[in-house]
Amino acid sequence: MISFHRDERIKLIIIAVFVGIGGGLASQLLDKSLELGREILFRYKNEWYFFIFPAIGAIFSSIFLIYIFKDVGGHGVPEVIYSVTKRGGLLRLRSSFSRLVSCAFTIASGGSAGPESPVVISGASIASNIACFFRMKDRQRIALVAGGSAAAIASIFNAPVAGIAFSLEAILGEWTTTNLVTIAVASAIGTEVCRIFHGNQIPFKGGPFVITNLDLIACIGLSFFSFISSLFFMRLLRHIRHVSNRFISSMVIRSGIGGLLVGVIGMFLPDVLGEGYEPIRNVIYGHYSYGIIISLLLVIGKIVATCFTIGTGGIGGIFAPCLVVGSFLGLFYYKLLVFLFPSIHWAGQAYFSLLGMAGVLSGVIQAPMTGIFLITEITGGYEVLVSVVLVSVISASLIRFFEPFSVYHQELAARGELLRPRTDRRILSELNILELIDRNYYPLRPDMRLREFIEIIKNTDYDFFPVIDPKTNQYIGLIHVDDIRAYLFDPNLYDTILVEELIDPDTPVVSLEDELKDIINLFDYGHDATLPVVQDKRFIGFIYKSKILDHYRKELIVEEEI
Amino acid sequence: MELEIKDVARLMDLPEITIMRWIRQGKIPFRIKNGRYVFDKEELISWAKLHNIILKEEDEEIAKREDEEITLSEAIKRGGVYFGLKGNNVYEVLRNAVNMIQLPEGVDKEMVFEKLIQREELCSTGIGEGVAIPHPRHPIKGLKNMIAVFFLEKEIDYHALDNKPVFVLFLILTSSTKVHLRLLSKLSFCLRKKDFISFLRRCKSAQELIKKIEELEKSEK
Numbered sequence: 201m202i203s204f205h206r207d208e209r210i211k212l213i214i215i216a217v218f219v220g221i222g223g224g225l226a227s228q229l230l231d232k233s234l235e236l237g238r239e240i241l242f243r244y245k246n247e248w249y250f251f252i253f254p255a256i257g258a259i260f261s262s263i264f265l266i267y268i269f270k271d272v273g274g275h276g277v278p279e280v281i282y283s284v285t286k287r288g289g290l291l292r293l294r295s296s297f298s299r300l301v302s303c304a305f306t307i308a309s310g311g312s313a314g315p316e317s318p319v320v321i322s323g324a325s326i327a328s329n330i331a332c333f334f335r336m337k338d339r340q341r342i343a344l345v346a347g348g349s350a351a352a353i354a355s356i357f358n359a360p361v362a363g364i365a366f367s368l369e370a371i372l373g374e375w376t377t378t379n380l381v382t383i384a385v386a387s388a389i390g391t392e393v394c395r396i397f398h399g400n401q402i403p404f405k406g407g408p409f410v411i412t413n414l415d416l417i418a419c420i421g422l423s424f425f426s427f428i429s430s431l432f433f434m435r436l437l438r439h440i441r442h443v444s445n446r447f448i449s450s451m452v453i454r455s456g457i458g459g460l461l462v463g464v465i466g467m468f469l470p471d472v473l474g475e476g477y478e479p480i481r482n483v484i485y486g487h488y489s490y491g492i493i494i495s496l497l498l499v500i501g502k503i504v505a506t507c508f509t510i511g512t513g514g515i516g517g518i519f520a521p522c523l524v525v526g527s528f529l530g531l532f533y534y535k536l537l538v539f540l541f542p543s544i545h546w547a548g549q550a551y552f553s554l555l556g557m558a559g560v561l562s563g564v565i566q567a568p569m570t571g572i573f574l575i576t577e578i579t580g581g582y583e584v585l586v587s588v589v590l591v592s593v594i595s596a597s598l599i600r601f602f603e604p605f606s607v608y609h610q611e612l613a614a615r616g617e618l619l620r621p622r623t624d625r626r627i628l629s630e631l632n633i634l635e636l637i638d639r640n641y642y643p644l645r646p647d648m649r650l651r652e653f654i655e656i657i658k659n660t661d662y663d664f665f666p667v668i669d670p671k672t673n674q675y676i677g678l679i680h681v682d683d684i685r686a687y688l689f690d691p692n693l694y695d696t697i698l699v700e701e702l703i704d705p706d707t708p709v710v711s712l713e714d715e716l717k718d719i720i721n722l723f724d725y726g727h728d729a730t731l732p733v734v735q736d737k738r739f740i741g742f743i744y745k746s747k748i749l750d751h752y753r754k755e756l757i758v759e760e761e762i
Numbered sequence: 763m764e765l766e767i768k769d770v771a772r773l774m775d776l777p778e779i780t781i782m783r784w785i786r787q788g789k790i791p792f793r794i795k796n797g798r799y800v801f802d803k804e805e806l807i808s809w810a811k812l813h814n815i816i817l818k819e820e821d822e823e824i825a826k827r828e829d830e831e832i833t834l835s836e837a838i839k840r841g842g843v844y845f846g847l848k849g850n851n852v853y854e855v856l857r858n859a860v861n862m863i864q865l866p867e868g869v870d871k872e873m874v875f876e877k878l879i880q881r882e883e884l885c886s887t888g889i890g891e892g893v894a895i896p897h898p899r900h901p902i903k904g905l906k907n908m909i910a911v912f913f914l915e916k917e918i919d920y921h922a923l924d925n926k927p928v929f930v931l932f933l934i935l936t937s938s939t940k941v942h943l944r945l946l947s948k949l950s951f952c953l954r955k956k957d958f959i960s961f962l963r964r965c966k967s968a969q970e971l972i973k974k975i976e977e978l979e980k981s982e983k
Contacts, residue, residue: 337788
């Protein structure tokens with residue numbers, strides 16, 4: 201037992217190293233191609249026709265994804281979550297690069313989206329394929345896929361802990377020791393890959409800050425603003441996705457139109473274009489000193505542009521846009537504070553921008569730990585920790601009242617496919633009806649007399665008997681001995697009653713395609729604790745409530761990790 | 763010791779497809795040997811213990827099944843046939859009977875005797891026609907299922923239902939109600955027959971009795 205776990209764990213850790221390298225390289229590859237794309241395209245930044253670029257980029261991006269890579273669209277992250285919950289972490293190999301290319305087109309051309317989701321699915325898919333190569337089992341594969349996602353995030357931001365937190369919070373939805381070790385190794389290696397390319401740089405160096413109690417109180421106000429922005433962001437994204445899907449069925453045309461709208465917004469507010477790391481730096485370093493109105497417009501503009509890009513089918517994530525929106529929001533809030541209380545010396549523009557980033561990120565992806573660690577790590581200091589915790593937690597808690605699922609989970613939840621570990625639905629979905637069927641039974645002929653049936657009751661220990669037509673082998677009905685007890689002791693009826701006449705016509709039947717949760721509902725609605733399983737009119741066996749419970753418990757037990 | 767999927771399925775009382783799925787998902791410790799999945803018994807037992815899963819012990823399982831299907835003649839072979847049991851009343855004959863039989867280790871003869879008396883005090887087990895079927899008030903865990911037959915030295919008053927003196931005891935000892943009822947039903951099938959009773963009155967040897975009962979069992983089938 202111990203040896204089983206030890207061998208497996210060591211193997212898992214070694215493979216996690218490869219996964220970390222894969223995830224890290226994927227993110228660096230995208231980073232380099234974005235840089236290259238930007239260099240080429242931004243030469244035309246001041247030309248009048250520049251507003252068309254996002255549209256062209258989006259169209260290319262969709263064409264590449266649908267026709268060349270023949271992959272399905274989407275954020276990336278929901279696909280990884282789906283694969284982890286439903287498919288034992290299996291992902292297609294082509295997913296490891298399809299979205300990278302598409303996303304590079306979208307973002308380099310000016311589309312407002314983040315590179316994180318595509319990188320996450322690449323890292324995850326690389327991990328999944330490595331796991332398959334080493335013939336890992338579902339459970340280990342899932343841990344490795346989570347590790348690949350962590351490495352990707354860690355490598356983009358040079359933030360290993362944020363990678364771990366993201367993976368546990370958003371991808372897996374649970375914190376367990378085995379997973380943690382695998383994910384941490386991959387995340388650390390992913391970070392190391394990033395440092396080889398860029399050195400140990402802090403992406404957005406802010407501070408040092410002088411934080412007073414007044415600043416902490418002001419944080420509470422900022423968390424409300426973050427919450428409202430997050431809610432607006434999520435609702436608008438869903439709305440645009442819904443509307444555009446309804447009216448335009450072709451993804452290529454849809455994303456083209458979205459790109460065009462983004463280009464138009466970009467003519468007036470060029471800071472909303474692209475993944476937006478540059479504007480974040482400008483805000484934090486104090487290069488921007490926009491007033492209240494402009495910064496508010498930037499917040500709204502970035503949200504709208506992102507929704508047009510992603511909501512219409514553009515390939516890219518929501519992670520970076522959240523950070524951008526947050527930084528503009530922090531700028532706006534800071535300017536508002538200065539305007540309202542000009543005599544107080546506030547902690548500064550960078551401080552509130554960083555907190556805004558944490559607040560919006562925590563709200564939209566509902567992963568406060570990710571927000572907290574990301575901001576702490578990318579600013580390179582722990583002095584903001586208290587404020588970040590405050591803003592992230594308040595923002596994430598408030599939004600749960602209005603949006604119970606994060607932006608990554610809402611699609612899955614709407615389809616009823618969000619199966620969190622160790623939940624009732626997850627366990628029921630693991631169990632298959634075939635595993636629960638009891639094939640021990642004694643078939644009765646419909647024309648049998650009660651006398652003959654009583655002999656059978658005597659010599660068997662069944663309580664339920666299926667009646668089956670001997671000619672066609674079709675199921676006719678079910679007899680429960682309890683229901684007919686009264687007649688069993690009346691010898692006058694022995695030769696007058698036929699088995700057929702004893703059938704209870706109200707007994708529902710279950711088929712192999714039925715979902716287990718529906719079967720349990722049948723039991724809960726007061727039907728007998730035994731139901732017949734019938735497929736194509738053939739009787740297959742019985743399903744017992746007690747057996748389901750027994751199985752369910754064992755399934756729950758083995759889900760546990762010790 | 764190595765186990766295969768089907769053994770594990772039986773031990774855990776789960777279908778084989780569940781075990782296969784657990785292998786695929788990596789939820790159960792296994793090894794691959796010559797392309798087949800095998801399980802180390804020790805490893806599986808400690809894994810099950812850690813997860814608080816109760817494994818069915820195979821040997822117990824088989825023993826239980828055998829016991830439940832025990833025939834009347836086998837039960838009597840196990841219990842033995844004794845002639846000339848001494849005693850003047852119910853207490854004395856039962857005391858002597860218990861002393862003569864062989865019980866498994868760990869079963870206290872005194873306790874068996876007390877339970878037999880408890881049952882007699884509740885209601886006599888003399889079922890009539892000179893036959894009594896003493897048995898403990900409750901099945902006793904750890905007992906080997908058996909019937910010991912005692913022919914009395916002299917007929918005694920057993921407070922039987924028909925007040926006739928009793929000349930033979932069928933002492934039924936079982937570990938479960940299920941087996942008790944089964945043996946009782948088989949025994950009463952024989953005792954219902956008048957010629958069996960008269961056979962008992964002249965029966966002189968164990969072989970004779972067992973042969974007769976085997977015949978009756980055959981005729982029942």
